[in-house]
Amino acid sequence: MPADLAVIGLGPYGLPLAQAAVAAGIPTLGYATGPEAGPLSPAELRRMHASGFRRATDPAQLGRVRTAVICAPTPRGADGGPDLGQVEAAARALAGRLRPHTTVILESPVPPGTTEDFLRPLLEEGSGMRAGRDFHLAYSPSRVDPGNRAHTPAGTPKVIGGLTPACTESAAAFYGRLTDKVVRARGLREAEAVQLLETNFRHVNIALVNEMAVLCHELGVDLWDVIRCAETKPFGFQAFRPGPGVGGHAVPQDLTGQTSRALRMVELAQQVNSRMPGYVVQRAATLLNEHGKSARGARVLLLGVTYKADLADQQGAPAREIAVRLMELGASVSYHDPYVPAWSVLDRPVPRVDSLYEAAAAADLTILLQQHRTYDLQGLSVKAQLLLDTRGATPTGAAHRL
Numbered sequence: 456m457p458a459d460l461a462v463i464g465l466g467p468y469g470l471p472l473a474q475a476a477v478a479a480g481i482p483t484l485g486y487a488t489g490p491e492a493g494p495l496s497p498a499e500l501r502r503m504h505a506s507g508f509r510r511a512t513d514p515a516q517l518g519r520v521r522t523a524v525i526c527a528p529t530p531r532g533a534d535g536g537p538d539l540g541q542v543e544a545a546a547r548a549l550a551g552r553l554r555p556h557t558t559v560i561l562e563s564p565v566p567p568g569t570t571e572d573f574l575r576p577l578l579e580e581g582s583g584m585r586a587g588r589d590f591h592l593a594y595s596p597s598r599v600d601p602g603n604r605a606h607t608p609a610g611t612p613k614v615i616g617g618l619t620p621a622c623t624e625s626a627a628a629f630y631g632r633l634t635d636k637v638v639r640a641r642g643l644r645e646a647e648a649v650q651l652l653e654t655n656f657r658h659v660n661i662a663l664v665n666e667m668a669v670l671c672h673e674l675g676v677d678l679w680d681v682i683r684c685a686e687t688k689p690f691g692f693q694a695f696r697p698g699p700g701v702g703g704h705a706v707p708q709d710l711t712g713q714t715s716r717a718l719r720m721v722e723l724a725q726q727v728n729s730r731m732p733g734y735v736v737q738r739a740a741t742l743l744n745e746h747g748k749s750a751r752g753a754r755v756l757l758l759g760v761t762y763k764a765d766l767a768d769q770q771g772a773p774a775r776e777i778a779v780r781l782m783e784l785g786a787s788v789s790y791h792d793p794y795v796p797a798w799s800v801l802d803r804p805v806p807r808v809d810s811l812y813e814a815a816a817a818a819d820l821t822i823l824l825q826q827h828r829t830y831d832l833q834g835l836s837v838k839a840q841l842l843l844d845t846r847g848a849t850p851t852g853a854a855h856r857l
Contacts, residue, residue, distance in 0.1 A: 550581020759825025
């Protein structure tokens with residue numbers, strides 16, 4: 456069966472899009488631009504293949520589709536901004552096979568201006584065609600929330616911005632097959648700026664509540680009770696919760712070096728969030744001290760080393776830096792995570808415990824970094840000698856909370 460759609464980039468953005476397309480009955484072809492690191496389970500991948508999803512190894516197959524969506528990851532580069540290397544590779548693979556009237560959509564998280572100033576020249580040079588005249592070009596911010604079962608692709612509105620009004624309508628017609636609501640932006644840059652705002656909103660608000668966590672600890676105030684009360688306000692407030700750091704694939708952008716004005720709040724938020732692993736280790740060392748133990752030689756068990764609960768994805772997870780800092784203090788670090796069978800830090804394997812309760816009972820300190828559903832937190836709080844809960848997930852009074 457010929458494919459209607461090519462998803463280029465089978466990572467955290469591409470695989471969920473391909474899954475939604477296959478579920479909607481759209482014949483879909485997947486083309487990898489790098490290692491596959493998507494949030495789908497092996498069972499979900501098998502169901503996709505059974506429903507007609509195919510992987511392409513020959514880029515020539517990309518020229519047989521009506522819509523091509525570039526979902527290549529854009530990890531943090533050496534300059535702190537997103538690395539567009541995989542987007543470029545995707546564009547070059549597609550450009551030489553691009554046919555007239557194809558709709559090309561970029562979903563990767565990128566700074567405003569990237570689709571027009573970076574992607575468009577690559578496609579036009581490689582294809583000999585002109586965007587907006589010979590093929591459609593649009594941007595749509597990815598709104599994937601891995602592991603979230605409440606907000607499905609069908610129920611999540613998609614924002615579309617095209618190079619021309621016709622480009623916008625062509626992209627909207629495609630996404631209308633996947634979602635109940637399509638929102639049209641004025642153009643490419645507006646749609647790209649939506650992604651910028653959504654990503655930075657998350658990071659800035661997490662930074663705010665992380666700052667509150669430090670302040671409330673110093674004041675002897677129960678932050679978790681503060682949040683519980685504050686979130687009853689029906690307007691003007693959205694609850695965020697602190698944690699040991701911020702992980703994930705979307706890189707916060709302050710646009711430094713790309714415009715004359717940086718987003719100062721984003722820059723400050725990055726500083727605040729990047730300090731949280733160190734703060735967790737500081738709290739851990741203080742707790743050990745208060746119980747007559749030194750961090751040097753202490754047995755520390757880390758629970759949950761992924762960046763998000765109930766997923767295997769470790770992209771940007773603060774667990775790695777926390778483990779490094781603990782090791783630098785001389786602690787003996789082990790870990791447990793039902794989704795991570797093996798884990799290395801500083802090129803050294805970290806021991807993985809099998810019997811969780813026994814390991815928690817034997818450890819001088821257990822640190823809950825990720826709240827996986829499989830964890831019986833009430834049982835852990837009873838078994839652990841000393842428990843530091845960075846997620847506020849344990850019953851009140853059962854553990855030391857961040």
